[in-house]
Amino acid sequence: MKFTQSIKKNFQFRFVYNKGKSIANRFLVMYVVKNKKYPDTNRLGISVSKKVGKSVVRSRVTRLIKESYRLSEEDIKKGYDIVVIARVVSNTASYANINKALLDLLEKHGIICKKL
Numbered sequence: 001m002k003f004t005q006s007i008k009k010n011f012q013f014r015f016v017y018n019k020g021k022s023i024a025n026r027f028l029v030m031y032v033v034k035n036k037k038y039p040d041t042n043r044l045g046i047s048v049s050k051k052v053g054k055s056v057v058r059s060r061v062t063r064l065i066k067e068s069y070r071l072s073e074e075d076i077k078k079g080y081d082i083v084v085i086a087r088v089v090s091n092t093a094s095y096a097n098i099n100k101a102l103l104d105l106l107e108k109h110g111i112i113c114k115k116l
Contacts, residue, residue, distance in 0.1 A: 005044075016033050016045065016083045020081070024087075028086060043081045044083075046083075048085075048086040064095050080111055
């Protein structure tokens, strides 16, 4: 991901959960908060719990979310911390479902520049 850093630390996730605004759909939940420290880049965190499935399933869902984000990364406004949480139903979702869900949430948050 060219313009994005990863959120990896627990305190970073907690900050986004506490200060961010959340919107959900059937497959994903997304928290977004404006990042004043890094105005030129976004930071992305992905959370897939053990309820979604075993490690192979969780890795697959994580890869689908990352790829969907990566392909639409140039159209996303910069300067945000974004945390995406996969819901249990996402374990059987196809790439098209995850992609549509992610773009829908980005649009609802108003951080996507152009309609895809």
